[in-house]
Amino acid sequence: MLYQTIKLYLCRTLPKERPVMSELINNFFSLFYPEVCxxxxxxxxxGEETVCLSCRFLMPRTGYETIPDNPLARMFWGRIRLNAVSACYFFAKKGRVQPLIHELKYKNNRAAGYFLGKEMAKEIKQSTFFEGVDYIVPVPLHPKKIRVRGYNQSEVIASGMREVMKIPIITDNLMRAVATASQTKKSREARWQNVKDIFVLNRPYLFIGKHILLIDDVITTGSTIEACGNALLMTPGIKVSVAAAACAPG
Ligand SMILES: [Zn+2]
Structure with missing residues (x-):
């Protein structure tokens, strides 16, 4: 994925009025590193960028952004007061979405996250339930994890969303206070205990009366979103909506 990172960097740093140069760089790189979906x-x-047309067509969309009481939103009922909740795709093991998320989280493939963010934003932009968002806020990773991975995957998704929605991303307000052990092998109850109350707002006044769009990569039990939401909802007049790249079918 080094190729994609370098290409993304070179193409972004080039002035917008020089598309020929960016095309040349693309062609040059694809000679040595043919790009794979x-x-x-x-x-x-x-003409295909990041994800092939066939996968774009076959990745299972939820359509949740148009259904306010969708199963994902219902999962939070009685737990936390959220404005709108959606995930762009269904996440299934061995499906077409799982490898994308895996590349983003473990293979340094930021282009995959950027693609997911843009797809999420295109749908959310058309939904009336997500209207009036002031800030995009990615679920924070603990600094230790950022040191290992090099980046926060939700932040990469958020940057793809920003390109489509033209809304600022705030990463220095909602913070994770304590490192959590790997969540993958824990029960739902243990997961909740693990992340409960560990998010805080550095400057709560910044979010007073604002509509926040909280971004995550995959929602499974919802415990991380719930913990982030608890920290955010301490702010007067705040409205919190949630968007994830994927969720388990439910
Ligand atoms: Zn493909």
Whole structure:
């Protein structure tokens, strides 16, 4: 994925009025590192970017952004007061979405996260339930994890969303206070105990009366969102909506 990172960097740092140069860089890199779809592993055709057309078509969309009482939103009923909740895709093991998330989290493939963010934003932009968002806030990773991974995957997704929605991202207000042990092998109850009350707002006044769009990569039990929401909802007049790249079918 080094190739994608370098290409993304070079293309971004070039002035917008020099598309020819960016095209040349693309062609140069694809000579030595043919670009592969992270979802199916096939080579990308000319004109395909990050994810091939076939995968884009076959990745299972939830359509939740148009359904206020969708199953994901219902999961939070009685737990936390959220404005709108959606996930763009269904996450299934061995499906087309799982490899994308895996590439983003463990293979340094930020282009995969950027793609997911843009797809999420296109849908949310059209939904009336997510209207009036002031700030995009990615679920924070503990600094220790950022040191290992090099970046926060939710922040990468958020940057893809910002490109489409033209709304600022705030990463220095909602913070994670304590490191959590790996969550993957814990029961739902243990997971909740693990992340409960460990998010705090550095400057709560910044979010007074604002509509916050909280971003996560995958929602499973919802305990991380619930803990973030608890910290955010201490702020007077705040409205919190949630968008994830994927969720388990429910
Ligand atoms: Zn593909």
């Amino acid at each position: 992270p979802s199916c592993g096939n080579l990308l055709n000319k």
